[in-house]
Amino acid sequence: MLKLTPLKLSMSLAGTYLSLVAPDPYANACAQVETNPRAYLFARYLKTDKEDDTGDFVWKDPQAAAHAGMQLRHYLFAGLEEGFEVRAYWLARTLAYFDYRVGITSAFRDDYRQGLIRHGIKAAVGKSFHGGSRRGGFGNGRAIDLVSLGGSRKEVLKKSATLWAAIDRLGPRFGLGRPYGDRDPPHVAPLSSPEFAVAGHYRRHTLSARRHHHYKHRRVHIARR
Numbered sequence: 001m002l003k004l005t006p007l008k009l010s011m012s013l014a015g016t017y018l019s020l021v022a023p024d025p026y027a028n029a030c031a032q033v034e035t036n037p038r039a040y041l042f043a044r045y046l047k048t049d050k051e052d053d054t055g056d057f058v059w060k061d062p063q064a065a066a067h068a069g070m071q072l073r074h075y076l077f078a079g080l081e082e083g084f085e086v087r088a089y090w091l092a093r094t095l096a097y098f099d100y101r102v103g104i105t106s107a108f109r110d111d112y113r114q115g116l117i118r119h120g121i122k123a124a125v126g127k128s129f130h131g132g133s134r135r136g137g138f139g140n141g142r143a144i145d146l147v148s149l150g151g152s153r154k155e156v157l158k159k160s161a162t163l164w165a166a167i168d169r170l171g172p173r174f175g176l177g178r179p180y181g182d183r184d185p186p187h188v189a190p191l192s193s194p195e196f197a198v199a200g201h202y203r204r205h206t207l208s209a210r211r212h213h214h215y216k217h218r219r220v221h222i223a224r225r
């Protein structure tokens with residue numbers, strides 16, 4: 001009777017495993033991007049134009065990563081709190097399943113990176129939930145900015161509006177939402193984040209405005225029937 005030592009047995013199992021997964025390294029790499037949260041999110045990030053009203057900000061994250069002495073991918077996503085990174089991944093995958101083209105303009109930001117924001121909506125240096133030092137810094141980022149991919153800037157804005165509405169519908173299943181509504185639409189954070197308490201007043205306002213619109217619309221609809 002053939003007797004295998006544990007070492008020989010494990011080597012032969014490893015050989016069988018390799019022969020199953022190794023034949024097509026390319027397909028294997030694609031599958032890894034789909035199923036690895038960090039690889040998936042980073043691929044979405046790379047596909048996204050980093051441009052706003054104040055110009056191109058594509059250089060800012062690489063500069064901040066270099067400043068921190070890290071690879072860009074590691075800086076952006078290992079800087080996020082682990083559970084939040086995984087939730088963001090599942091939200092992005094779900095949106096992709098419903099044919100939304102999810103883009104990411106910002107993930108982890110340290111104080112140095114926050115200091116590179118000169119205009120527009122921004123938290124004080126240190127206080128950003130993207131990972132400011134007063135929020136726990138690296139490994140504690142609990143915010144990600146999601147937009148739609150698309151063609152022209154006008155098209156991106158239009159598609160992003162439907163993406164954000166979809167995030168409002170689907171996000172809560174993953175414990176995620178947009179705390180600032182229309183004031184900072186791409187910003188997605190955990191529903192448990194203090195940001196929702198801070199933004200509560202504003203959110204109540206926009207929600208009631210939306211509800212009002214909904215009922216107004218429904219009345220018109222019913223009247224037409």
Ligand SMILES: [Zn+2]
Nearest residue numbers: 143144145187
């Ligand atoms: Zn943000």
